Amino acid sequence: MTERIQDFLRQRRLEGRDDGPCLVLDLDVVRDNYAAFATALPDTRVFYAVKANPAPEVLSLLAKLGSCFDAASVVEIEQVLAAGATPDRISFGNTIKKERDVARAYALGIRLFAVDCEAEVEKIARAAPGSRVFCRILCDGAGAEWPLSRKFGCVPEMAPRVLELAHRLGLTAYGISFHVGSQQRNPRMWDGALKSSADIFRDLAERGIHLSMVNLGGGFPTKYLKDVPAVKAYGQSIFRSLRKHFGNKIPETIIEPGRGMVGSAGIIEAEVVLISRKSEQDTVKWVYLDIGKFNGLAETMDEMIRYPIRTEFDEDDKELCIVAGPTCDSVDVLYEKDPYPLPVSLEIGAKVLFEGTGAYTTTYSAVGFNGFPPLKSYVI
Numbered sequence: 001m002t003e004r005i006q007d008f009l010r011q012r013r014l015e016g017r018d019d020g021p022c023l024v025l026d027l028d029v030v031r032d033n034y035a036a037f038a039t040a041l042p043d044t045r046v047f048y049a050v051k052a053n054p055a056p057e058v059l060s061l062l063a064k065l066g067s068c069f070d071a072a073s074v075v076e077i078e079q080v081l082a083a084g085a086t087p088d089r090i091s092f093g094n095t096i097k098k099e100r101d102v103a104r105a106y107a108l109g110i111r112l113f114a115v116d117c118e119a120e121v122e123k124i125a126r127a128a129p130g131s132r133v134f135c136r137i138l139c140d141g142a143g144a145e146w147p148l149s150r151k152f153g154c155v156p157e158m159a160p161r162v163l164e165l166a167h168r169l170g171l172t173a174y175g176i177s178f179h180v181g182s183q184q185r186n187p188r189m190w191d192g193a194l195k196s197s198a199d200i201f202r203d204l205a206e207r208g209i210h211l212s213m214v215n216l217g218g219g220f221p222t223k224y225l226k227d228v229p230a231v232k233a234y235g236q237s238i239f240r241s242l243r244k245h246f247g248n249k250i251p252e253t254i255i256e257p258g259r260g261m262v263g264s265a266g267i268i269e270a271e272v273v274l275i276s277r278k279s280e281q282d283t284v285k286w287v288y289l290d291i292g293k294f295n296g297l298a299e300t301m302d303e304m305i306r307y308p309i310r311t312e313f314d315e316d317d318k319e320l321c322i323v324a325g326p327t328c329d330s331v332d333v334l335y336e337k338d339p340y341p342l343p344v345s346l347e348i349g350a351k352v353l354f355e356g357t358g359a360y361t362t363t364y365s366a367v368g369f370n371g372f373p374p375l376k377s378y379v380i
């Protein structure tokens with residue numbers, strides 16, 4: 001919680017504008033996070049993953065600081081261009097694109113695309129001739145709190161064929177990408193994918209195709225309840241793996257931090273709507289808030305992300321509570337399998353603060369499910 005956010009929330013309350021939950025994002029923290037990445041990985045270019053938080057203020061700050069951008073759709077590309085970044089600083093990093101969207105991105109000046117199969121290479125060869133492509137390889141996401149499963153990437157053994165086809169069709173076979181899973185708490189998890197990348201570089205070099213770049217993806221964590229290593233530890237571990245697998249021919253590298261760039265910059269303020277028990281004997285209380293899975297806290301799905309929750313009663317004794325959202329959908333429960341310790345003295349109407357909510361909250365908020373408006377956002 002920064003002082004600027006505290007002042008903002010106090011002012012909002014004084015003016016009686018505290019009607020419904022809101023996210024407050026402090027740009028000073030984003031600036032610090034960008035600097036930490038640039039220091040920890042000095043030879044690596046930063047491509048901010050726009051989906052984590054596409055607020056125009058965030059995009060224009062990062063554009064000014066010199067960041068590049070990882071966009072997943074034409075709309076995200078347009079948002080980044082509107083924020084003042086030139087198209088050579090944007091990668092179309094989604095491996096699943098309509099051919100007409102590839103063509104629109106090409107018309108907007110985008111020349112860097114992700115692929116993970118031959119059919120996608122063919123689309124890009126037709127709709128974005130001469131562009132650079134990188135091939136995403138699968139990563140099992142072990143050690144990540146929000147693993148990205150098998151949806152993106154091909155097995156490493158397939159990547160040389162995909163990139164060889166790109167080369168044959170007149171594209172530049174540019175490199176390899178992977179994502180070790182979001183909220184990756186183990187800095188050593190990049191090692192396996194870097195070994196696979198080096199194997200692919202060698203394999204293709206033998207066929208006369210020389211790759212240039214490894215895209216190290218995102219995965220850099222935000223501190224929630226559990227401690228996480230500092231960005232510096234990630235930088236050191238990644239550099240050691242690059243040395244180990246590429247020797248003295250370290251390729252150009254890029255990272256795509258989303259959560260690690262904006263997560264810690266945001267606080268959500270919400271309100272207790274109801275506290276109740278289901279029977280006289282019930283040992284756990286139900287605490288219902290005005291925020292839930294559909295208006296900002298989707299990442300509590302399967303209770304994967306456990307946010308720190310602060311209240312003004314935190315000095316008091318705590319008891320385990322089931323925490324739920326306000327909508328009439330029974331999946332709108334945040335923490336039940338693993339109930340959350342909240343102060344015994346917590347009252348209906350009290351404010352609660354969710355820390356580390358700058359990433360994947362506004363963007364996951366529904367447009368008014370059950371009449372609850374999307375999460376309000378203030379960037380300060």
Ligand SMILES: *Cc1c(COP(=O)(O)O)cnc(C)c1O
Pocket residue numbers: 049051052070093094179181182183217218219220256257258259260
């Ligand atoms: C979502 C995404 C990211 C950002 O991941 P974080 O774990 O939030 O840093 C990076 N790259 C790609 C391709 C993504 O889809």
